Amino acid sequence: MSASCPHNAAINCSDCRMNSLCLPIALELDEVERLNEIVQRGRPLHKDSHVYDIADEFSAIYAVRSGSIKTYSVSDQGVVQVTGFYLPGEIFGMDGIAHTHYISAAVAMETSAICEIPFSRLEELSMAMPSLQRHFFKLMSKEITSDQQLITLLSKNSAEERVATLLLSISARNAKRSLSGVRFRLPMSRADIGNYLGLTVETVSRVFSRFQKQGLLDVDKKEIEITDVSALQELANT
Amino acid sequence: MSASCPHNAAINCSDCRMNSLCLPIALELDEVERLNEIVQRGRPLHKDSHVYDIADEFSAIYAVRSGSIKTYSVSDQGVVQVTGFYLPGEIFGMDGIAHTHYISAAVAMETSAICEIPFSRLEELSMAMPSLQRHFFKLMSKEITSDQQLITLLSKNSAEERVATLLLSISARNAKRSLSGVRFRLPMSRADIGNYLGLTVETVSRVFSRFQKQGLLDVDKKEIEITDVSALQELANT
DNA sequence: CGACGCGTTGAATGTTGTCAAACCGAGTGG
DNA sequence: CCACTCGGTTTGACAACATTCAACGCGTCG
Numbered sequence: 001m002s003a004s005c006p007h008n009a010a011i012n013c014s015d016c017r018m019n020s021l022c023l024p025i026a027l028e029l030d031e032v033e034r035l036n037e038i039v040q041r042g043r044p045l046h047k048d049s050h051v052y053d054i055a056d057e058f059s060a061i062y063a064v065r066s067g068s069i070k071t072y073s074v075s076d077q078g079v080v081q082v083t084g085f086y087l088p089g090e091i092f093g094m095d096g097i098a099h100t101h102y103i104s105a106a107v108a109m110e111t112s113a114i115c116e117i118p119f120s121r122l123e124e125l126s127m128a129m130p131s132l133q134r135h136f137f138k139l140m141s142k143e144i145t146s147d148q149q150l151i152t153l154l155s156k157n158s159a160e161e162r163v164a165t166l167l168l169s170i171s172a173r174n175a176k177r178s179l180s181g182v183r184f185r186l187p188m189s190r191a192d193i194g195n196y197l198g199l200t201v202e203t204v205s206r207v208f209s210r211f212q213k214q215g216l217l218d219v220d221k222k223e224i225e226i227t228d229v230s231a232l233q234e235l236a237n238t
Numbered sequence: 239m240s241a242s243c244p245h246n247a248a249i250n251c252s253d254c255r256m257n258s259l260c261l262p263i264a265l266e267l268d269e270v271e272r273l274n275e276i277v278q279r280g281r282p283l284h285k286d287s288h289v290y291d292i293a294d295e296f297s298a299i300y301a302v303r304s305g306s307i308k309t310y311s312v313s314d315q316g317v318v319q320v321t322g323f324y325l326p327g328e329i330f331g332m333d334g335i336a337h338t339h340y341i342s343a344a345v346a347m348e349t350s351a352i353c354e355i356p357f358s359r360l361e362e363l364s365m366a367m368p369s370l371q372r373h374f375f376k377l378m379s380k381e382i383t384s385d386q387q388l389i390t391l392l393s394k395n396s397a398e399e400r401v402a403t404l405l406l407s408i409s410a411r412n413a414k415r416s417l418s419g420v421r422f423r424l425p426m427s428r429a430d431i432g433n434y435l436g437l438t439v440e441t442v443s444r445v446f447s448r449f450q451k452q453g454l455l456d457v458d459k460k461e462i463e464i465t466d467v468s469a470l471q472e473l474a475n476t
Numbered sequence: 477c478g479a480c481g482c483g484t485t486g487a488a489t490g491t492t493g494t495c496a497a498a499c500c501g502a503g504t505g506g
Numbered sequence: 507c508c509a510c511t512c513g514g515t516t517t518g519a520c521a522a523c524a525t526t527c528a529a530c531g532c533g534t535c536g
Binding site: 396397437438440441444 | 523524525526
């Protein structure tokens with residue numbers, strides 16, 4: 001039952017179902033082994049518990065093994081901004097690298113298992129392994145480009161376009177993990193979606209209702225079925 | 239006249255007035271020298287000429303030596319999003335790392351001089367120089383956090399708050415270069431500001447007028463004088 | 477001079493936010 | 507077992523802020 005349960009801590013990178021997502025493709029087998037040795041696997045986190053909190057000392061970046069994580073920051077005035085949703089195979093915590101402590105927080109949106117990668121050891125390993133260094137440069141660069149896509153979304157798109165884009169993003173990421181891209185469960189609340197997309201809860205709810213009425217979606221609480229993918233893509237591609 | 243003219247190409251990192259901004263503090267003198275050797279300094283770019291364009295092959299990141307640069311991306315549907323303004327001493331082009339080609343473009347907003355840092359050689363050098371590798375991890379992480387601050391701004395703040403925040407950001411960055419933080423010239427057009435902040439030109443113009451009427455600013459085209467810093471900070475801090 | 481780019485201002489429109497109420501499901505305690 | 511509360515969600519009515527459309531001013535350049 002070691003490899004069968006996604007929450008199980010007694011797994012390693014070589015066996016992990018997610019390794020094609022979070023590990024560099026270019027790594028040789030023995031290189032994966034060396035990376036595997038520095039990865040810490042803790043026990044499952046339950047819903048709402050923190051992976052790290054704002055002002056915690058920065059020491060590691062993280063990969064989602066199962067479940068889902070959201071990150072958020074809080075401004076000086078106490079305004080909360082959800083900055084990302086992370087699904088299995090995805091990496092988070094890279095914003096802490098520039099500082100000695102985290103400037104955001106990460107919490108489990110449901111029961112989740114994560115891999116902790118101590119940053120100092122990752123730095124050492126990167127010095128010795130060119131492909132690993134390159135991989136992490138790329139990972140960070142990808143974070144930058146995805147942030148910039150969100151900036152464009154917030155800056156230029158309507159409420160409907162924002163919601164459609166988020167749904168398609170989650171759909172695509174599910175598909176990448178060989179899950180259904182048309183039928184899935186949203187791990188986050190309406191409030192989280194609204195906060196992330198710069199909308200109020202009410203607006204998000206109205207958009208879902210409108211999409212349902214228009215036959216684009218079948219919505220049942222957090223269970224979503226996309227019934228008209230191309231119409232949704234049409235909307236997202238403003 | 240070699241070091242006196244900021245557009246001059248015949249300068250090196252050791253002498254550059256901006257090196258405290260764009261170089262890692264931790265570098266030893268001989269390390270600066272090695273970095274200096276890979277930096278390419280071209281002739282000044284005139285206004286509106288591209289440093290790189292969308293779909294150009296990615297090969298380098300850049301530092302602004304003088305003048306100012308804006309970066310922007312274009313969506314599939316042709317929607318333009320200004321993603322950043324870069325002043326002397328600041329680094330841009332890091333979003334290209336994740337891809338083989340740039341997904342954004344960079345143009346000079348006025349006559350500017352830039353330093354080109356070939357990425358492959360930077361990677362090599364980073365392998366040998368721990369402080370350099372760390373510095374670039376930090377630079378990218380900083381780009382991520384500044385993007386996330388922009389996300390929060392777009393997601394949660396009003397037009398006035400957005401404009402106030404941008405003005406204070408430029409003010410602070412000027413001050414860091416030992417220029418005046420209260421009296422300066424905006425290098426970008428109202429249209430660029432609006433595009434960057436997710437507002438229309440008209441709204442930006444109205445906000446400037448309102449700020450002037452309220453005695454926060456003295457505006458004369460692109461010349462700005464901040465006449466009430468604390469009131470502006472009050473506004474920017476949601 | 478006239479055209480053009482850029483910025484400003486006004487009036488009308490509209491999308492989204494605000495406020496308020498109600499619903500629903502899950503869990504709790506009497 | 508049922509009434510109760512509570513968090514999350516939905517819906518409606520209204521208000522507000524930003525956009526849209528339009529016109530005009532100003533400086534520059536052909």
